[in-house]
Amino acid sequence: MKRKKLIIIIVAVAALAAACIAVFVLKEMKGSKNSSANVVAWDVDIEENELPETDEILIPGYDSMTMAANTKKQAVSMGNPADNNCYFVIILRLEDGTKLYESEYLKPGEGLNEITMEQELESGEYQAIIEYKCYSLEDKSSLNGGSAQFNLIVK
Template sequence: MKSNLLIMAAVALFTAIVLLGGIIVGAMVLNKNDNTNNTPGNSQAVSLDAAPPAAPETISIPGYAQLVMKAGELMQDVELYNPAGNPCYFIISIILPDGTEVYKSGPINAGQKTDVIKLSQPLEAGTYKDAVLKYSTFSSTNDEPMNGANTKFTLEVVE
């Protein structure tokens, strides 16, 4: 019984030594391969001095489901804004579903907003579904046009 126990212990020890040796040899081989891939002149090497690719400039466009205005008045309490961090300024137009432009802003810089807008004509009370907020965008650095957007919303004009 003791001899069987000794044999089993010896086999377990031998197995552990072989397994540990395999792990050590495998790690050495992998480390050697990693070092050869980073040698000068190897086409797979990547220079750490290279500049990372530039992130594309993106423009955040706010969306509105509904705006509410007062019937018969030119001055309206409406907040339109250009999110901070945008690389451009906005010119925002409000266009009725029939194509009539009733408002066009001046330049709205990133991080700025309107509080009051002046319409080109007073509006009649009603619901104007599929009105459009047209965002024309221009570079803050050179005034060149950039990508714009048209977003649909419901304009609710109340008495």
């Protein structure tokens, strides 16, 4: 009888430990994924003469970007060039300051090919800003960033 109780206790403790580990792993996975975007391997073609000095950060620019009208889900191509030594957080805004989207941390070589914006846009052309906030890979301290205006075409 004592042996049966001991086995039940061992099985219960093992099940509890497994449940705790599963919860921890799922929380870690959830925290590392961008919940409103599809994070993918990403890089842009960079000419050899454009590669950064050791402390420089490559900031992609856009003349224009095309999105679908009347939907929050958008196909895009935005990301952190693999040659960077920092995390990116990418923010899309309209020229009037309306925030359309903010990513989570993107490691070098990670990008977005689908996002869910905070609001839908009607068909038309908008002046927009893409902002790059840059953070240290070691401690996520803030680094220099950049921003650029572009023409947002919504069809």
